[in-house]
Amino acid sequence: MIGTHGGAVRKPYSIASAPEDARRDGFVELLVGVADDGAAGPHLALERGALVDVEGPLGAFTFPDSPGETRFVFIAGGTGIAPLRAMLRHALQLPHRNIGLLYSARTPDEFAFEAELRGLSQAGEIELRQTVTRGAERDWTGARGRIDGAALAALVHHPETLCFICGPAAMVDEMPRLLLELGIARERVRIEEW
Numbered sequence: 001m002i003g004t005h006g007g008a009v010r011k012p013y014s015i016a017s018a019p020e021d022a023r024r025d026g027f028v029e030l031l032v033g034v035a036d037d038g039a040a041g042p043h044l045a046l047e048r049g050a051l052v053d054v055e056g057p058l059g060a061f062t063f064p065d066s067p068g069e070t071r072f073v074f075i076a077g078g079t080g081i082a083p084l085r086a087m088l089r090h091a092l093q094l095p096h097r098n099i100g101l102l103y104s105a106r107t108p109d110e111f112a113f114e115a116e117l118r119g120l121s122q123a124g125e126i127e128l129r130q131t132v133t134r135g136a137e138r139d140w141t142g143a144r145g146r147i148d149g150a151a152l153a154a155l156v157h158h159p160e161t162l163c164f165i166c167g168p169a170a171m172v173d174e175m176p177r178l179l180l181e182l183g184i185a186r187e188r189v190r191i192e193e194w
Contacts, residue, residue, distance in 0.1 A: 001058065002030065002044060005051035009043040014082040014166070014192070015057060016113075018089035031082035031112050061166070061192035063087040069162040069188070073100040073155050075147065075175055077167020081112050083192055084166050092125060100127040100155035104147050104167065106134045127155055147171065149178045159183040166192040 003010035015022075017029040032040050040046050061083055072091050074084040081103060091097050105111045111130060121128035129151060131143035143151065152175075156163070161184055165175045176189045 001055040003053050004043065004045045005053050007043060007053070010053060010055060011041070011043050012058075014061075014086070016082040016085045018086050018093070020093060021086075021089060031079050031085075033079050059192075061164075061190065063090050063164075064162075067094075067162055069160050070094075070096045071098045071100075071157060071161040073102065073152075073161050073163045075152070075163065075165045075167070075171075076101065076103045077147075077171040078105055078110065079112065080165075080167030080171075080192070082166075084164055085113055085117075087164055088126065092120075098157075099125070100129070102129045102131075102147060102151060102155055104131045104133060104171070106132065108132055108140045108142075129154060147175070147178075149181060152178050153182055156182045156184060159185065159188075161188065163189045164191075165189065 001010035002013050013030045013032065015028050016031045022028045032044065032046065034040050034046070038046070044052065074088050076084045084101070088099060088101060091099055101117065103111060103117070117126070117128055120126045129143065131145060131147060131151065132140055133144070133146055156179065163179055163184060165172055172191050176186065176191065179189050180186065
């Protein structure tokens with residue numbers, strides 16, 4: 001829970017950096033959505049040096065300490081990429097891992113951490129698939145539309161895949177069913193709703 005120091009209102013944000021990042025850098029990253037004027041809202045001042053109040057971390061949507069799986073698929077919608085980025089960066093530290101990321105945004109301009117994720121993909125560290133759900137302001141040659149079974153099937157290579165989902169409610173509701181149809185057991189699907 002984050003808010004301007006001394007303010008009455010705090011709102012939930014997911015940590016977007018892995019534990020290793022925080023230990024190394026001495027800070028945590030948050031993904032903060034802003035309006036067209038750059039404001040986060042009355043609960044949070046984004047000026048350099050502004051103090052914020054932090055409560056937490058809270059919640060249980062975390063990457064397991066010792067996963068039995070080696071294939072991980074992260075399914076993100078919009079700012080739902082924040083906790084998934086933290087987990088993905090942590091998973092990259094595992095000695096044996098195979099990582100896929102399916103990331104949906106309304107427009108190409110709304111992909112957070114895009115340069116970093118594309119760099120990981122180009123380096124062969126992750127399999128990255130992106131899709132946009134609305135009209136694009138810039139040229140977009142990638143996939144369009146909501147995430148469907150075919151998009152998931154491209155990243156789910158076997159039933160022992162551990163899947164993490166975070167995004168809009170409709171997407172989070174739909175993904176477990178689609179994963180089940182692909183042979184992923186419900187206990188291998190972890191969700192965060194916001």
